[in-house]
Amino acid sequence: MGQAGKIxxxxxxxxxxSTPCMSTVCEARTKATTAFECTYNAAQLQGYGSHLLLxxxxxxxxRSIGYHVIxxxxxxxxxxxxxxxxxxxxxxxxxxxxxxxVAMMTSGGLAPCLSSSISRLAxxxxxxxxxxxxxxxxxxxxxxxxxxxxxxDSFVVxxxxxxxxxxxxxxxxxxxxxxxxxxxxxxxxxxxxxxxxDETALEVAAQRLIADEVHVLHTIGGDDTNxxxxxxxxxxxxxxGGKVIVVGMPKTIDNDVYPIRQTFxxxxxxxxxxxxxxxxxxxxxxxxxxxxxxxxxxxxxxYLTAKTAAYYKEFxxxxxFASELFPSSKASRDVHAxxxxxxxxxxxxxAERLKKVMDTYGCVNIFFGEGTGVKExxxxxxxxxxxxxxxxxxxxxxxxxxxxxxxxxNLSKMIGAEKTIVQKSGYFARSAxxxxxxxxxxxxxxxxxxxxxxxxxxxxxxxxEDKEGMPIRAIEFExxxxxxxxxxxxxxxxxxxxxxxxxx
Numbered sequence: 001m002g003q004a005g006k007i008x009x010x011x012x013x014x015x016x017x018s019t020p021c022m023s024t025v026c027e028a029r030t031k032a033t034t035a036f037e038c039t040y041n042a043a044q045l046q047g048y049g050s051h052l053l054l055x056x057x058x059x060x061x062x063r064s065i066g067y068h069v070i071x072x073x074x075x076x077x078x079x080x081x082x083x084x085x086x087x088x089x090x091x092x093x094x095x096x097x098x099x100x101x102v103a104m105m106t107s108g109g110l111a112p113c114l115s116s117s118i119s120r121l122a123x124x125x126x127x128x129x130x131x132x133x134x135x136x137x138x139x140x141x142x143x144x145x146x147x148x149x150x151x152x153d154s155f156v157v158x159x160x161x162x163x164x165x166x167x168x169x170x171x172x173x174x175x176x177x178x179x180x181x182x183x184x185x186x187x188x189x190x191x192x193x194x195x196x197x198d199e200t201a202l203e204v205a206a207q208r209l210i211a212d213e214v215h216v217l218h219t220i221g222g223d224d225t226n227x228x229x230x231x232x233x234x235x236x237x238x239x240x241g242g243k244v245i246v247v248g249m250p251k252t253i254d255n256d257v258y259p260i261r262q263t264f265x266x267x268x269x270x271x272x273x274x275x276x277x278x279x280x281x282x283x284x285x286x287x288x289x290x291x292x293x294x295x296x297x298x299x300x301x302x303y304l305t306a307k308t309a310a311y312y313k314e315f316x317x318x319x320x321f322a323s324e325l326f327p328s329s330k331a332s333r334d335v336h337a338x339x340x341x342x343x344x345x346x347x348x349x350x351a352e353r354l355k356k357v358m359d360t361y362g363c364v365n366i367f368f369g370e371g372t373g374v375k376e377x378x379x380x381x382x383x384x385x386x387x388x389x390x391x392x393x394x395x396x397x398x399x400x401x402x403x404x405x406x407x408x409x410n411l412s413k414m415i416g417a418e419k420t421i422v423q424k425s426g427y428f429a430r431s432a433x434x435x436x437x438x439x440x441x442x443x444x445x446x447x448x449x450x451x452x453x454x455x456x457x458x459x460x461x462x463x464x465e466d467k468e469g470m471p472i473r474a475i476e477f478e479x480x481x482x483x484x485x486x487x488x489x490x491x492x493x494x495x496x497x498x499x500x501x502x503x504x
C-alpha cells in the first residue's frame with residue numbers, strides 16, 4: 001500500500017462548504033466538469049487539499065505527476081482566514097511512531113546549499129519512515145520563504161516524486177524560491193501586501209502553520225531566518241497551545257554565525273569566487289597600469305574574502321608559466337592586497353605600498369569584502385545629513401553605498417592607475433551547487449537534525465564551537481547570533497598575509 005493509501009494527508013478529503021479556507025475550492029467545483037471532479041478527488045487523496053488551486057506552480061506540479069487540472073478563473077485571490085483553526089497537539093514531544101507533517105522553506109540570499117539541504121532533509125525523513133521510526137510522512141514546501149508562509153503559498157510533494165528529490169543535491173539556487181521577509185518588520189509586510197493593516201505577521205504565520213498542521217518546520221537560512229522561526233514556534237505555543245518543532249539549517253556564505261564553526265555554502269562560494277578571479281585576472285593584460293578590485297560578499301565578516309584569496313593562490317601555485325621575459329607572470333597575477341572588516345588599514349599607507357607593486361608589475365589585484373569601509377562611508381553620509389538606504393532586515397544596502405566605487409575613485413589616483421575595474425564574484429559564487437565538502441557537511445547535519453526533530457528537540461544544526469569536540473547538534477536558538485567576525489589569527493591566513501607583504 002502506497003503512502004496515499006496508508007496515511008491521511010495534510011487536509012481531510014471531505015470538505016465543508018462553510019469553512020472559509022475551502023470557499024474558492026467549493027466555487028471551483030460547482031463550475032468544473034465531471035473530469036475535474038475526478039482529478040480534484042484524486043489530488044485530495046495525495047494530500048493537496050485546498051492548495052490544488054493556489055497558483056500556476058501547483059498546477060504545473062500536478063501535471064508533472066499525471067493529473068490534468070482544468071484552468072478555472074478564481075474570483076478572489078485573497079488569503080483565506082483561519083480564525084477557527086486549532087493546532088493538533090502531540091501528547092508527547094517525541095514524534096516516534098507518529099505521522100509527521102514536515103514543512104520546509106528557504107529564506108534570505110542564495111547560497112550553495114539550499115537545494116542540497118532540502119534533498120538531504122527529505123532523504124533522512126524518508127529513511128526514518130522506511131525504518132519505522134515514524135508512522136507516516138507528508139513533505140510540504142513553502143514557496144518564497146516567509147512570504148509563502150504569510151500568503152499560504154505551498155505545495156505537498158507526492159510520494160511518487162520523493163525519489164526525484166535526490167537530484168536537488170547537485171543543483172544550485174533554491175528549488176522553492178527565496179525572499180527577504182522579516183516577520184517582526186510589520187511595516188514592510190503590510191507595505192508588500194503580505195498581511196492586512198489589522199493583522200500581525202506572527203499571528204498570520206502561526207495560523208498558516210496551524211491550518212497546515214505542521215509538526216516540524218525546517219528553516220534553511222541565516223541567523224535572522226532561524227531565530228524568527230524559533231520566535232514563531234514560541235508564539236504558537238504561548239498563544240495557541242500548539243507545538244511546532246523547528247530545526248534550522250545554517251545557510252550563509254559569510255560564515256558569521258555564533259557558535260557554528262562552518263555554515264553551509266561558505267566553502268563552495270570561496271572556491272567558486274577563486275574560479276571567477278582566475279579568469280578576471282587576465283584583464284591585467286588588457287591595459288597598462290591596471291587596478292583590478294575583486295569585490296567578495298561578506299557584510300561584516302572577512303572569512304569569504306580571505307578563503308577566496310587562499311583558494312585562488314592555491315590555484316595560482318598549481319599553474320605553470322613561461323619565462324620571466326613575459327610581463328604577465330605569476331607575480332603579476334597574484335593577490336597583492338586583502339581588505340576585510342576585521343583589519344584596520346590606512347588607505348594612504350596601503351596606497352604607498354601598492355604603488356610600488358604597480359610600478360613593478362604594471363597592475364594591482366585587490367580582494368576586498370563588500371562590507372569593508374562601510375562604517376566610514378555611512379558615518380560620512382550621516383554627517384552630511386544624507387539618508388542611508390537599508391533593507392527589510394535593517395542592513396545597510398551595500399549596492400547603494402558601493403564601497404567598490406569609493407575605493408576605485410580614491411585609490412586609482414593614489415597609485416597612478418590608468419584603468420580601474422571592479423568585479424563582483426558574489427552572484428556567480430552564491431548561485432553554484434554545493435561542492436563535495438558542503439554536501440557532506442549538509443548531509444551530516446540533516447541526519448542529526450531529523451533525529452533531533454523526531455525526539456522533539458528544536459535548534460539550529462551545526463558544529464557547536466562551544467562544546468568539546470565541536471559535535472554536530474541542534475544548537476539552542478537563544479545561542480544563535482550573527483555577526484561573528486573572522487579569526488585573523490588563523491595560521492593559514494597569517495601565512496598568506498606574510499606572503500603578500502601586508503600587515504594583518
